[in-house]
Amino acid sequence: MNTEELLKKRKTGKIDLEKRVKGQLKKAEKSENVFITVNEDVLKDVRGPSLAVKDNILVKGLPAKSSSRILEGYTAPYDATAVKRLRKKFIIVGKTACDPFGTGCSGTTSDFGVTRNPYDESRVPGGSSGGNGVALAKEMCDFALGSDTFGSVRAPASFCGVVGFRPSYGLVSRYGLMDLCMSMDTIGPMARDVYGVAYLLSKIAGPDERDLTTERAGKTENRKKKNYHEMLGEGPEKVKVLKPKELFSSTEEKVRKVVDRSIEKMADREGIEVEEVEIPELKYSVPAYYLTMFAEFSSAMQRFDGMKYGPREKSRDIYRTVSRTRGKYLNPELKRRIMMGAYITLKEHRKKWYRMGIRAVFLVRKRLEKVMKKGDFIVTATMPGLPWKIGEKSPVEEYKMDLLTGFPSIGGLPSISIPCGKVEGLPVGLQITGNRFQDEKVLQLAYKWEGTV
Amino acid sequence: MVELATYLAVNQVMEVRSLPEAMKEGTGMKREEVERVASFCRIELGEKEKERLEEEMESILEWAEELEELKLKEEVGEEAEGSLREDKGREKDYHLILEEFPKSKDRKLKVPKNL
Numbered sequence: 001m002n003t004e005e006l007l008k009k010r011k012t013g014k015i016d017l018e019k020r021v022k023g024q025l026k027k028a029e030k031s032e033n034v035f036i037t038v039n040e041d042v043l044k045d046v047r048g049p050s051l052a053v054k055d056n057i058l059v060k061g062l063p064a065k066s067s068s069r070i071l072e073g074y075t076a077p078y079d080a081t082a083v084k085r086l087r088k089k090f091i092i093v094g095k096t097a098c099d100p101f102g103t104g105c106s107g108t109t110s111d112f113g114v115t116r117n118p119y120d121e122s123r124v125p126g127g128s129s130g131g132n133g134v135a136l137a138k139e140m141c142d143f144a145l146g147s148d149t150f151g152s153v154r155a156p157a158s159f160c161g162v163v164g165f166r167p168s169y170g171l172v173s174r175y176g177l178m179d180l181c182m183s184m185d186t187i188g189p190m191a192r193d194v195y196g197v198a199y200l201l202s203k204i205a206g207p208d209e210r211d212l213t214t215e216r217a218g219k220t221e222n223r224k225k226k227n228y229h230e231m232l233g234e235g236p237e238k239v240k241v242l243k244p245k246e247l248f249s250s251t252e253e254k255v256r257k258v259v260d261r262s263i264e265k266m267a268d269r270e271g272i273e274v275e276e277v278e279i280p281e282l283k284y285s286v287p288a289y290y291l292t293m294f295a296e297f298s299s300a301m302q303r304f305d306g307m308k309y310g311p312r313e314k315s316r317d318i319y320r321t322v323s324r325t326r327g328k329y330l331n332p333e334l335k336r337r338i339m340m341g342a343y344i345t346l347k348e349h350r351k352k353w354y355r356m357g358i359r360a361v362f363l364v365r366k367r368l369e370k371v372m373k374k375g376d377f378i379v380t381a382t383m384p385g386l387p388w389k390i391g392e393k394s395p396v397e398e399y400k401m402d403l404l405t406g407f408p409s410i411g412g413l414p415s416i417s418i419p420c421g422k423v424e425g426l427p428v429g430l431q432i433t434g435n436r437f438q439d440e441k442v443l444q445l446a447y448k449w450e451g452t453v
Numbered sequence: 454m455v456e457l458a459t460y461l462a463v464n465q466v467m468e469v470r471s472l473p474e475a476m477k478e479g480t481g482m483k484r485e486e487v488e489r490v491a492s493f494c495r496i497e498l499g500e501k502e503k504e505r506l507e508e509e510m511e512s513i514l515e516w517a518e519e520l521e522e523l524k525l526k527e528e529v530g531e532e533a534e535g536s537l538r539e540d541k542g543r544e545k546d547y548h549l550i551l552e553e554f555p556k557s558k559d560r561k562l563k564v565p566k567n568l
Contacts (some may be wrong), residue, residue, distance in 0.1 A: 281523065284523060287516060287519060287520050290513070291517055291520075298494070305495065320497075323492075323495045323496060323497040326494070326496045326497070327496050327497030327498060327499075328497075332502070335496055335498070335502070335506070336506060336509055336510070336513075338494050338496065339494055339506065339510065342493050342494050343510065346490075353514075353517070356517075356520050356521070357520070359525040359526070359530065359533040360523060360525060362532055363523060363525060363528050363529045366528070366529060394509075395509055395513070396509075396512055396513060396516050399516075
């Protein structure tokens with residue numbers, strides 16, 4: 001049953017929602033490392049379809065560990081704005097596993113156990129919103145709320161065969177989302193189809209006085225309240241999509257073939273125009289992002305010192321207490337990123353490293369603005385390869401897997417991953433990226449595209 | 454009572470940003486640098502972790518060096534610089550903290566006992 005049918009049946013009372021949610025919760029409880037917290041209390045009042053929320057987004061009254069031991073024992077004292085806006089119509093079935101604080105694209109590094117790909121358990125589910133991807137693929141929920149900084153909603157959507165949408169930066173409030181790289185962090189919807197993410201987006205989008213990036217964006221004409229799911233059948237007409245040459249040549253051949261076939265099919269059926277473009281700077285998005293993120297993340301993580309949140313390793317003075325707590329409860333990736341951020345912003349290094357990162361971000365943004373004048377959308381694979389075997393990649397090798405999901409984040413652009421086929425039994429995702437605050441156009445094209453698969 | 458300087462040293466760890474002259478040479482990551490940065494970040498590390506981080510941080514920097522291929526200064530130098538505030542300490546922030554803090558006397562803050 002697709003999401004549109006599910007919502008219609010719910011409206012007309014033709015579905016036993018309580019029975020459906022009970023079944024989903026049973027699966028969630030039996031699963032390993034998909035959920036960090038399962039919320040059985042929802043059975044007391046099944047007022048709407050089930051929603052899973054990534055562990056780095058606050059849900060009042062539920063533990064919020066961001067899948068890290070540094071936040072063990074912490075319970076969220078308030079709802080993130082996006083969660084608050086969904087409370088009335090959805091029930092929150094639990095908090096899903098992720099790479100701690102969103103730091104990863106494998107989805108396997110939660111401190112509470114390894115999350116596995118639903119199609120091949122020896123492989124990664126994609127991250128950092130890995131738990132969401134698996135929970136949707138295995139029907140443990142109908143909707144999910146994730147976060148996407150550099151691909152964290154789209155990567156697991158691609159590897160788990162579901163749909164993930166990164167909204168324009170500033171469209172959805174980040175209030176209540178734990179920071180990774182605040183200049184690029186977004187909260188993004190996930191579901192099993194495009195209708196599902198559009199429906200969720202309609203509920204969570206819009207200005208919020210607690211997040212100034214949405215307030216500023218809210219003053220433009222493009223920010224009127226939209227019901228994205230009701231606009232899906234409206235367009236867009238006469239579409240021109242751009243294929244960045246360098247990104248296609250850096251994609252594994254078997255994945256590229258599936259994506260190319262899907263583009264050809266769409267061109268035949270819908271008459272879309274396809275143009276190959278050269279944007280050599282796009283491949284620099286990844287190191288540019290990592291330098292910027294290291295600096296922002298290092299700063300954001302200072303608050304986790306064992307004083308206010310989470311466990312504490314007592315020692316003879318405050319300095320040692322903080323150092324021991326952080327040494328014991330931060331995982332290796334968190335330490336690496338925090339220390340990289342401190343290193344590149346040292347007085348003698350910041351002129352080289354931090355400045356280089358910031359400048360490269362500006363350059364990629366500038367190139368994107370120019371190229372988006374040539375066409376309406378950029379289409380690529382979502383991931384440059386198939387889900388890899390758990391533990392087979394080094395940190396830098398994993399960072400490089402953000403190649404295709406990275407540039408939309410740098411541009412603040414809306415971007416979606418939809419399934420477009422399979423290779424060796426594993427799903428392949430196709431990514432459509434549009435112009436900032438034209439989120440409905442991306443969703444409309446994705447909706448049409450979904451129908452051709 | 455806690456000295457304001459101690460409070461800031463613990464809570465604004467990233468404000469300490471200087472390495473000894475001996476560590477500034479070369480781009481290679483050295484053990485002393487890893488230890489010093491870990492100390493700034495208030496992260497206690499074991500010997501094996503230091504060894505691993507030395508290698509990993511080195512390889513990340515080598516990879517990020519590919520950005521040097523871009524003509525960044527010419528293309529976006531001024532534009533990007535404009536997004537950063539001037540690198541100067543803001544002494545007035547100290548007074549703001551003192552004013553906002555519930556209990557303080559002279560330059561000392563009163564906080565609940567933590568340890």
